[in-house]
Amino acid sequence: MSDRRQRIRVGIVGASPGGSWAAATHLPALAHLEEFAVTAVATSKPETAREAAAKFGAAHAFTGAADLAAHPDVDLVVVSVKSAGHAEAIRAALAAGKHVYSEWPLGVDATETAELAEAAAAAGVVHAIGLQGYHSPSALFVRDLIAEGRIGRVESAAFITPGDPWGGARIPEVLAWGTDPAAGAGVLTIMVGHALATFEHLVGGLAQVSAVVANLHKKVVVTETGEHIANQAPGQVALTGRLSDGAVASLTVHGGSGTAGPDEFLLRIAGTEGTLTITPVLAGVYPHWTEWNIRLRSVGGVTNTLDVPARYRVVPENVPDGPIANVAALYREIGQAIDQGRDANPDFATALHYHRLLETLERASQTGRSQPVAE
Numbered sequence: 001m002s003d004r005r006q007r008i009r010v011g012i013v014g015a016s017p018g019g020s021w022a023a024a025t026h027l028p029a030l031a032h033l034e035e036f037a038v039t040a041v042a043t044s045k046p047e048t049a050r051e052a053a054a055k056f057g058a059a060h061a062f063t064g065a066a067d068l069a070a071h072p073d074v075d076l077v078v079v080s081v082k083s084a085g086h087a088e089a090i091r092a093a094l095a096a097g098k099h100v101y102s103e104w105p106l107g108v109d110a111t112e113t114a115e116l117a118e119a120a121a122a123a124g125v126v127h128a129i130g131l132q133g134y135h136s137p138s139a140l141f142v143r144d145l146i147a148e149g150r151i152g153r154v155e156s157a158a159f160i161t162p163g164d165p166w167g168g169a170r171i172p173e174v175l176a177w178g179t180d181p182a183a184g185a186g187v188l189t190i191m192v193g194h195a196l197a198t199f200e201h202l203v204g205g206l207a208q209v210s211a212v213v214a215n216l217h218k219k220v221v222v223t224e225t226g227e228h229i230a231n232q233a234p235g236q237v238a239l240t241g242r243l244s245d246g247a248v249a250s251l252t253v254h255g256g257s258g259t260a261g262p263d264e265f266l267l268r269i270a271g272t273e274g275t276l277t278i279t280p281v282l283a284g285v286y287p288h289w290t291e292w293n294i295r296l297r298s299v300g301g302v303t304n305t306l307d308v309p310a311r312y313r314v315v316p317e318n319v320p321d322g323p324i325a326n327v328a329a330l331y332r333e334i335g336q337a338i339d340q341g342r343d344a345n346p347d348f349a350t351a352l353h354y355h356r357l358l359e360t361l362e363r364a365s366q367t368g369r370s371q372p373v374a375e
Contacts, residue, residue, distance in 0.1 A: 083184030108184030133198030152273030167235025167255010
């Protein structure tokens with residue numbers, strides 16, 4: 001698309017030029033997508049807003065989400081700030097009648113998320129949630145393998161994945177705010193939310209769950225300063241249950257204090273005709289960020305390594321693999337939803353499902369009883 005006037009004009013809230021998620025993923029992704037143009041940025045300080053605008057080629061710089069959302073040169077508002085700030089920025093976008101893409105989690109809890117989902121539906125705009133596992137080429141390929149019956153009927157699915165750098169005895173200073181559950185961050189909300197979204201997208205929805213949600217460190221050490229601070233956020237989460245089709249499922253998200261990045265993950269899906277075993281291509285990344293090594297073992301004992309067909313990658317070849325590519329794929333989905341006048345996938349209703357599922361896990365842990373998962 002060569003005509004800039006036809007592009008979807010994007011305003012990014014939280015586009016700090018140094019160290020932000022937006023600078024690391026959103027802006028590099030958008031730079032490779034000709035159907036989008038970044039026209040506005042907002043940060044908390046005028047100087048960083050101007051710096052970001054200059055660095056990323058945006059015409060407008062703001063210090064507030066409301067001013068950015070109200071500007072006529074913005075069609076899509078991207079919310080990439082701390083979780084507690086999502087609601088204010090989203091409401092500003094909806095009040096201005098703009099499409100909106102929010103990073104996960106949508107709100108700080110299910111109640112706030114339900115309000116945002118209802119408001120977005122009433123506004124009649126396209127709304128999307130940043131659960132990148134929905135558009136991972138590897139995940140989509142595995143999902144199709146299962147749907148096509150390559151391993152027969154799924155009987156069990158087990159997922160072990162890291163939650164660090166949250167959850168251990170130490171925490172980086174930049175993430176210390178996540179020790180308060182009211183901030184809407186940490187292992188349970190962010191890491192388990194992403195893991196559940198990827199897991200259910202592959203094997204189907206959970207119908208019944210038992211869970212342990214544990215905080216093993218009431219105080220944690222800030223890595224850079226040595227300061228001991230109170231910690232109320234859980235760092236270890238494990239669940240077992242059944243999928244809607246009766247298969248047995250388990251998911252463990254383990255927190256830790258590793259400073260070199262997260263450990264590897266392992267996903268094993270066993271069916272009547274074979275087993276899929278999945279590990280990361282790259283170490284130190286989360287499942288929704290990276291490409292997967294995929295092995296298929298038949299009931300006869302033959303094991304094959306499967307390559308993800310090129311058709312599953314829907315972004316330009318020069319987009320770097322990993323989180324940038326998966327974010328870019330979600331932008332492509334949003335663009336198509338806007339053009340076609342339909343809902344994006346995943347949207348705010350999807351986000352509400354996972355916020356409610358997280359609350360179900362907490363309830364299962366607190367009561368010690370298996371809980372049904374609401375539709």
